[in-house]
Amino acid sequence: MISLHSLSLAIQNKELFKNISMSFLPSSIVYVRGENGCGKTSLLRIIAAIQKPTGGRVTFGINSKPVFTLNKPHCTYIGHHLGIKQELSVFENIKFWSEIFDSPELISASITYFSLEEILDKKCYELSAGNKKKVALSRLILCPSKLWLLDEVDSNLDQSNKELLLNLIVSHANNGGIAFIASHNPPPIKTAQILNLSDYSA
């Protein structure tokens, strides 16, 4: 279970959101919505423990420990910037992240799921935006964490790859995982919960 306790964030004296208090059970899919600049990315970073809130805290896991005290990695984060080295090949990028997450046995699964076989030897700067996104998304399979934080991940993807991604998110939730998805699009999953940050703006 993940809980947000009176979570507030202000950047340069501008309050983005305040007093968000809610809990999400395992198997939750949460769509974080709101207009540009309302703090969607910051909220995901706070949950990922790479940004500190101005007030409140986030707890995660059976013992409800604050995320800043959890052993890393407690989540899989895919942000606006994809975290791939353009000058390295697709395989080198995937191999590096598999070693970081200590899951080399999942390399072939991630390659097969997103159909990356034919572009494995290509440098990432040669790829289209959609293919780069697929390389970044392969981290979802490589990192065996229960918490996924996805920041506008379906942009640049074609319909079939969007469905692949949705299937992956749904199967992750079915296995007890939690996914936070920041998006401007209406949620395609009917059972998804919506956290509208505009409701918590100052």
Added chain:
Amino acid sequence: MKTLIFQEIIIHNRIYNLFKYSLMFFTFCILSVTMISSYENIQNFGIIFSVITIPLAFLSLSSNLIKSDIEDGTMEILLTSRSALQIIFAKYISLCLCVIFSFLLLSPIIYLVYDIQLSLFAIIILCALMLILLSSAIITIIASMQGYFRSNTNFLSVLIMPLIIPSIILSGILIQSPFDTHYLFIMLGINLVIIPPVLYLSAYLIDNIYNI
């Protein structure tokens, strides 16, 4: 940690050609000193110059070290899986290893070209190692500041670079009088005083990079 260091070494060499760059830089420095020095001065001046150019080799590296990771999103993901201290140590150690390796490859050339005694050669290697360790730490903190403050950070490197000057002066003195080995211990002391806080400060900046 080992994975991070190995990846950083790959990035330094495959993307930024650090090893080739530093090897070429040192070679160029040695050759140019040989060309501009008189026959009488070439041994002393050449040896000193080949060591004190080490910090200069680092000057252009700071922008590649951390800012590129922030811009391509790698830093965000690394911070979710490793502590800031581990990331900084990996970057520091990989930077040191690349430059030490290229300097060691070049050291036989220094030994042969300047026709020096083995004891002096050992002193040169030790001075170079100390300078590389210190310069790498200084470049790591400059790179962290560039990542943290994002803009108008060039003046920070001007403020921090003088931390290397005492070690450069001591290297020069030590090479000119190689039997005064106590200078070596002073250099070691300077390294021990500067490197750990600089690395911890870098880690602090990286840890708070998204809090600004």
